[in-house]
Amino acid sequence: MLPAGRWKNGGVTATRLDGQAILKAIKDELRVRVAALAERGVVPGLGTVLVGDDPGSRWYVGAKHKDCAEIGITSIRRDLPAGTGLAEVLSVVRELNDDPACTGFIVQQPTGLDEFAILSAVDPAKDVDGLHPTNLGWLVLGRPAPLPCTPVGCVELLRRYDVPVAGAKVVVVGRGITVGRPLGLILTRRAENATVTLCHTGTRDLASEVRQADIVVAAAGVPGIITGDMVKPGAAVLDVGVSRVDDGSGKGRVAGDVADDVWDVAGYVSPNPGGVGPMTRALLLSNVVEAAERGAP
Numbered sequence: 001m002l003p004a005g006r007w008k009n010g011g012v013t014a015t016r017l018d019g020q021a022i023l024k025a026i027k028d029e030l031r032v033r034v035a036a037l038a039e040r041g042v043v044p045g046l047g048t049v050l051v052g053d054d055p056g057s058r059w060y061v062g063a064k065h066k067d068c069a070e071i072g073i074t075s076i077r078r079d080l081p082a083g084t085g086l087a088e089v090l091s092v093v094r095e096l097n098d099d100p101a102c103t104g105f106i107v108q109q110p111t112g113l114d115e116f117a118i119l120s121a122v123d124p125a126k127d128v129d130g131l132h133p134t135n136l137g138w139l140v141l142g143r144p145a146p147l148p149c150t151p152v153g154c155v156e157l158l159r160r161y162d163v164p165v166a167g168a169k170v171v172v173v174g175r176g177i178t179v180g181r182p183l184g185l186i187l188t189r190r191a192e193n194a195t196v197t198l199c200h201t202g203t204r205d206l207a208s209e210v211r212q213a214d215i216v217v218a219a220a221g222v223p224g225i226i227t228g229d230m231v232k233p234g235a236a237v238l239d240v241g242v243s244r245v246d247d248g249s250g251k252g253r254v255a256g257d258v259a260d261d262v263w264d265v266a267g268y269v270s271p272n273p274g275g276v277g278p279m280t281r282a283l284l285l286s287n288v289v290e291a292a293e294r295g296a297p
């Protein structure tokens with residue numbers, strides 16, 4: 001009998017890398033650590049700063065706080081109206097840096113403001129996004145520091161499904177600061193030991209690069225950029241891209257970077273939604289708990 005999740009459109013297809021299921025498992029694990037912190041008198045607190053009224057960003061922030069409530073992490077939410085200037089955002093960042101109840105916080109991106117100035121103002125010890133220049137610098141140097149949530153979420157999703165990473169040839173499509181670039185650094189650490197090719201939308205003959213990969217991470221933000229004919233049979237394909245496309249409803253729908261026909265060729269695919277997105281939230285929770293553990297007396 002075929003394992004659950006191996007059928008799509010009537011054909012034999014890839015195993016679904018279920019980020020929702022892993023998020024649930026990680027929450028169960030973290031609940032135990034939050035309870036242990038409570039016994040030491042420490043309650044982790046996640047702060048979020050949201051600027052403006054983008055429905056997607058609002059949903060992400062809401063989901064993060066819902067996750068926190070489920071495992072005993074306190075929420076500190078600062079929602080600022082559209083048009084808020086950089087000076088005001090920086091003052092909220094400083095307030096959270098100084099708030100002892102806030103053991104870690106994030107500024108939801110995009111803000112439409114100078115992201116580098118905002119990220120640089122966050123106390124690196126409270127940077128649960130792992131995106132502060134100091135923490136990215138520690139990653140380059142191979143020293144312990146909070147790591148960006150989406151790239152670690154990708155690695156953890158593969159690990160939980162026993163997809164071998166050590167020795168694998170990984171092609172990452174997308175060189176952004178939140179996903180592609182740090183993922184390349186993480187996967188080439190000794191612990192992961194993968195061989196990584198970092199591609200982007202300007203890569204010459206992207207298809208021939210992707211075709212060589214045991215693992216493909218699609219984080220270009222171009223709907224359907226990875227098609228079945230580009231994928232080596234049996235490869236693992238992670239769909240990280242999030243684009244909003246017009247579906248005639250007026251609201252639009254989220255489209256990933258991975259075309260449907262990839263499911264007929266790959267060995268493993270992370271769906272989108274339901275794959276890497278929930279893993280990003282899981283790793284944020286994990287960073288919050290770790291920051292609280294580091295700061296605990």
Ligand SMILES: Nc1nc2c(c(=O)[nH]1)N[C@@H](CN(C=O)c1ccc(C(=O)N[C@@H](CCC(=O)O)C(=O)O)cc1)CN2
Pocket residue numbers: 056059060063106107108109110129149150178254272273274275276277278280281
């Ligand atoms: N400060 C940050 N900003 C942003 C980050 C980040 O890591 N830190 N990443 C993305 C958005 N993001 C987290 O903030 C995020 C993306 C997706 C999901 C998620 O659970 N998605 C669901 C589907 C949701 C939907 O239907 O729209 C899924 O994939 O199943 C959570 C968080 C940019 N900004």
